[in-house]
Amino acid sequence: MVGPVTDTERLTLRQQQKQRTRAALLEAARRLFVERGYAAVTVDDVTSEVGCSRATFYLHFDGKPDVLRRIGAETTQQRAVSVYADLDAVLASGSRDRFTDWLRHALHWFEANRDILPVWDEAVALEPSFRPIATAAVAELPAAMPRYLQRWGPSRGDEARLRVGLLVTQLERFFTRWAVQGTLDTTDTDPAETLTDIWYPALLPPEERCSAEQG
Structure with a gap:
């Protein structure tokens, strides 16, 4: 039987999710920069690719x-x-x-x-x-x-x-x-x-x- 999730496990899961989101933003930004050029890409373009908000973006960058x-x-x-x-x-x-x-x-x-x-x-x-x-x-x-x-x-x-x-x-x-x-x-x-x-x-x-x- 699986026990309840501990506070430590919840923190670890949040950290893992945060790391995945950050990695996804970096990957999306690189791809868009290469495809369109630096000037043509906006923060909204990057967040749209990842499916997150601008607020989430600015938590990382x-x-x-x-x-x-x-x-x-x-x-x-x-x-x-x-x-x-x-x-x-x-x-x-x-x-x-x-x-x-x-x-x-x-x-x-x-x-x-x-x-x-x-x-x-x-x-x-x-x-x-x-x-x-x-x-x-x-x-x-x-x-x-x-x-x-x-x-x-x-x-x-x-x-x-x-x-x-x-x-x-x-x-x-x-x-x-x-x-x-x-x-x-x-x-x-x-x-x-x-x-x-x-x-x-x-x-x-x-x-x-x-x-x-x-x-």
Whole structure:
């Protein structure tokens, strides 16, 4: 015989329902953002997809920018940990070939997340409140590279971070023009090799760059 539901069990059930609702809102928002673009989607569109009220939506999120931030949180964390932490190890190895392999892996990451990248760019362009979120997301990447930052030293930390930020920017723009828009033809070349020519020396501190060139 099944006994009465306890207060603890009721709380757990409510928590589970809340988590399911939040997950459904995130899934619906991502799908709509990808299908229609960031600007065209409203909070009412998202709640209609899930079948809940605006009040329920605002129990979970502050608004559209917060939803997109939450959608990107897992993706950004994945990038910082699995891609840029790997770059830290690659640069520490001093292997140019490993850096080329890393670039191929980074481009695969962009391919896996290509649907949400234009949404992110649109939000940055249109939503002032989203820009600090995007800025913080880029700032997390060099933070995942402690050995790289140590090699540049405290006095050149800002330059080191800027170089990583510029690398991120060029990879994003390259991927968009190459794989999304199709406006760059790389038929007879290996993009990773060309990007290595540009970025492998650019990420080395000046004294290491000179040694690498002499070697």
